[in-house]
Amino acid sequence: MKPNEGRRRVIIEDIQPQVDAGRYPAKRIVGDIVTVHAAIFADGHDHLAARILYKPAADKKWRTAPLTALPNDFWTGTFPVDKIGPWLFTLEAWVDNFDTWTHDLDKRLGAQEAGGQDIPLALRIGATHLDAAASRAKGADSKKLKLAADQLRALADSNLTVYESPITPELTALAAKYPDLAHATKYDAELPLWVDRERARFSAWYELFPRSCSPIEGRHGTFRDVEERLPEIAAMGCDILYMPPIHPIGVAYRKGKNNAVTAEPGDVGSPWAVGGKEGGHTAILPELGTLADFHDLVNSAQMNGLELALDIAFQCAPDHQWVTEHPDWFIIRPDGSIQYAENPPKKYQDIYPLNFESKDWRGLWDALLGVFQFWIDQGVRVFRVDNPHTKALPFWEWCIAEIVKKTPEIIFLAEAFTRPHVMYSLAKAGYTQGYTYFTWRNTAAELRAYFEELTTVPVIDFFRPNVWPNTPDILHEQLQTGGRAMFQLRAVLAATLSANWGIYGPAYELCEGRPAKPSPGKTASEEYLDSEKYQLRHWDRSNPISIAPLLKQLNRIRHENEALQRNERLVFHDCNNAQILAYSKSSADGANTILTIVNLDSFSEQTGFVDLRADALGLKWDSQFEVEDLLSGERYTWNGRRNYVALRPWEAVAHVFRISK
């Protein structure tokens, strides 16, 4: 069957950015200039023109931006996204008769001496194109185009022996304003973008247990205690303060200290065993304070330049009200009991997972959405979601879409450490940021391969890494055995490789490295000894081992250097010593470039030659330039692309160089 219009000769293919052929939105940040690439071509040799159509999704009217041709039928263009929320764009391309003709005329004029070019006839053809443009234009433009057409005809009548080009840049621009779109090709699909606020791209997170915040050892901390800590955390340069679940904790099957199966009297239990007689996911553990205290904390945080992130853990302690009110939201076993979390032979009887295959999945989905809405109503704008990969992916796609429809500024961080497809699928389903495998990427080759994957297409368009050297669950063997320098160097890596990073403190800055079970060995564990997950801890933040000054320095450097505020333009540079990792980031305009060089060995001095990819640094291969170490304040003059570095971990684990060109 013939198409409705067979004269649409232009083909548009391979549009970037797009995620899974437009099934999911590509992500950008408000204020970004979106760069579009596509292949656009037609039969034959006619000249084409093309443009971007773009708009906030709810707008009726498309805005337009030009596309320009690159070699080999590739085209590129840009457009700005100036508000958060959903956007759409698509492309339109057409045969540009006037431009084709202009090119043809130039060739004829150039061949006049050889004769036989019939330039008057060519001029009359051009006049028909201008007539057509005039009929599409209005007012003064239309008159100008008509006049230009008449002038071409007059020139054709003049019977000169030698002609000069009658085409001015002004006329070309005027004709281009009124293209003939009758047979234009519009790309089949409108491609979605999701535009977030800046914090989605650039953030420093600090996690703490409010219950460990009391200045008095042994006393249960409160929201008021957390308020006292805010200035210190803000001074460290953090943006987001994230607290594990703040809800009542189940009593039945409560875990004791160091994950003991049975709690002792007075044991506080795991905050992730959500729900007790005082309430569930929308209640507050009385020991922490009241809802009013929580509001105060939200406000104080804001006054300190911090945002509060809540931890949403969709699972229930046996005491949770949903267990009695909605037993059908759980898996009921043949003996009538509710299935607890289990990975045989391990049992987690303090936790009931929700059943996403419940017949009442609609009711369950609404209740979970309600939890987010409740806390949004209390002023929360950032959520860290616990184990989202054990909840149905279609639920997340719906839930997040429902939330951001009303409140597009919400940020969701997915705490998923699972297989790559599932991690990426959560990001596609709407998660703003995701935890990563950074913790387990330790060698230079591992780090390079992983961050190259994270910072290039397709991943960079939908997955924003948030990089944590530790979490309450994960004390990597490197931190158990690497000493203080390992804490320092992993912090440098996290803060400079990724625009989003975080630490679980004060364990991190105090270099807490004691595992629940000694490592390495068969029973190696990434659990902390005396983990805060099961007990109160009292941290001596005045201990001189603290690397808080380094963390503060790193966050200051990040705030002062645009290059570190994005993940685009991360480039690795070779070093002849595999213990040294070198990489740079640059701002979009190239004015700010940070070159980081890290000694991955926390015990020994490592030296080597770094081979700079000069082009990525905006340098000529043989140029001389200044580098300033933003950590030590030292300055060096570097020459050409091959330079010597030496790093002694007891003095400095890394250089964070700003390059002066």
Add this chain to the structure above:
Amino acid sequence: MKPNEGRRRVIIEDIQPQVDAGRYPAKRIVGDIVTVHAAIFADGHDHLAARILYKPAADKKWRTAPLTALPNDFWTGTFPVDKIGPWLFTLEAWVDNFDTWTHDLDKRLGAQEAGGQDIPLALRIGATHLDAAASRAKGADSKKLKLAADQLRALADSNLTVYESPITPELTALAAKYPDLAHATKYDAELPLWVDRERARFSAWYELFPRSCSPIEGRHGTFRDVEERLPEIAAMGCDILYMPPIHPIGVAYRKGKNNAVTAEPGDVGSPWAVGGKEGGHTAILPELGTLADFHDLVNSAQMNGLELALDIAFQCAPDHQWVTEHPDWFIIRPDGSIQYAENPPKKYQDIYPLNFESKDWRGLWDALLGVFQFWIDQGVRVFRVDNPHTKALPFWEWCIAEIVKKTPEIIFLAEAFTRPHVMYSLAKAGYTQGYTYFTWRNTAAELRAYFEELTTVPVIDFFRPNVWPNTPDILHEQLQTGGRAMFQLRAVLAATLSANWGIYGPAYELCEGRPAKPSPGKTASEEYLDSEKYQLRHWDRSNPISIAPLLKQLNRIRHENEALQRNERLVFHDCNNAQILAYSKSSADGANTILTIVNLDSFSEQTGFVDLRADALGLKWDSQFEVEDLLSGERYTWNGRRNYVALRPWEAVAHVFRISK
């Protein structure tokens, strides 16, 4: 808004094969086993099951084939395509409760000694899964499943101290026959395949000018003369005999010998200037014979195991009837004249291009389709299309679809030498095979990069290269200056790198290398001197310079070795001499492997060490194996992966080794 069914937890992504997300069909050959890859995953740790649904497009009922899991959520499976024409496939995946439960039970049974595994309850859960399967099954299977459920319950009641697994492979297979598809995910799209007959994949073409086939020099050749040549061409191992346009040739502005602007009396003109007083695209040049003669030629070709390919050149000589009957199919200039082909300052006044932006595009499309249909009705099944890239791409997509709807065995070869996107777009639009850049890929690095592109995803799924060392338009400088060995080595490359190849003869086998203008130099030309495009030629095929024996040998080797009949599994092997190109191809089962080693220097001996990628050859890195040179008959014993080769072009331009393992 919630989906209709929120319990479809499985995600299916990244399906291969697909071309542009299913916009175009992936191409296969009848009898192929289609291998499917996809990413399939869900939240959590439940076990999944998945299958392929596939069918000829016109069938109502889907056939099914299993998918099996690979690491990291990738899945693979295969299905056969047993008839030519359009096929569809899609994937379906679901949570496999019984398999998940079996795995869970195994872990419990393994942990019995530790106690507390509550195996009776686990058995009762398994019984509910079997009950459910029984309700989905019928007859004997249903009874068996019900019985198995009852047995699990009885076992649960038996109160043993130690349990053994009650699950047999038979029970697992039986349960898997009746999966719970209530919440299965079916992939959004049905992906198209186009299945061709074998000749689409594996063919050797021979092009000749019928008018040069007279045994008597100076006399215009006829279809009968071509018939005389058929046994010789068939003996050379060719499959397809392709003739330039056989239609009446225009008289107005006819070109003379060597492309002279004005023809002398008696000049025969270019066959591509289609149309004269005797008729147009459906008529036959009287000098060649009658339609009856043509039918005889089709039949004789068939009796010789050859297929006839016609050249379809959609352009008109000024004498073509369409010019007077349908002036609106051409571009009419302001002075009322019809626009001839022109690339200022060059003019091709003997050719009127068709205007695909004609208001009567529908009439034009129908007429062009009618040309194909006419020749199909005369028994033609293969078309070589001249310059398809100067006709609208949407036209081709429609035209080819219309033709193959009725006659799916038609083969279309696109004679396009243009930008990559346009060449590939013609293939996507339906062309079975396409000419390539092979002629201009001369160094080892160029050949390797190009054939790696052609023989891997995505290109291999839609573009089938047909590789020609020469055409009547293209006498590459290498052939002008490289001597007989260059004709030999380019033939070896073409015949062994690509499953489809062709030559324009007898110019090729007689090593005709004289250009219209001497090369190299500013005026370098790829045109032949005394080109057959403009005059009759008489070829002395008994000249001892002829490399016909080599061509015959190459085609025999191709017919005897399955490895050379496909483009999959082309692997390049490094050589420390850049003048030597080494590559292998293997059959799907690995039983047949051909290793070709070509000296790209037609004048000097070249020697080097070839580093074999042993894995690609099905060899161990240190194995000893026999190689037989199928050109020379010589045999060698090779050891390990590094072997010495020496090729003297005056003795042998290449080794074509069959490897005996």
